[in-house]
Amino acid sequence: MLVRLLCVIIFATFGWSAAFAQDSGTRAKVTVVFDHVLPNVPGKSMKGVLVEYGPGGSSPAHIHPKSAFIYATILTGAIRSQVNDEPVKVYQAGENFAELPGDRHGVSANASDTEPASLLAVFVVDTNETTLVIDTKN
Secondary structure (H helix, E strand, C coil), X not given: CHHHHHHHHHHHHHCHHHHCCCCCCCECEEEEEEEEECCCCCCEEEEEEEEEECCCCEECXXXXXXXXXXXXXXXXXXXXXXXXXXXCXXXXXXXXXXXXXXXXXXXEEECCCCCCEEEEEEEEEECCCCCCCEECCC
């Protein structure tokens, strides 16, 4: 239910075509679509990040701030993902996964070379965090 509500908010705010516009390159397009201070959790915010992959697109290996808990839901297409040393898994639209504080996201890529894919990552993170994705070397 929460995922559907967040999708409605994204589409209402940015419009269907803008929400799913694709980058012409292979690197994912990352857009913060909401940022809200949690009134009952001092110092924490909820931030929504729309990640859009063009065909064959990907993100470099990365980590997130040490305070971040992330819950990601695949909105369209299919996404290959690997967190820490777990096996690479393909998630389809409607499926989700979590990243705990300190996790390393080694693989994050569109599973298709012909169709776009997107996901919504919802962060619970320290309010003062401004850098949500930190690229790392493999």
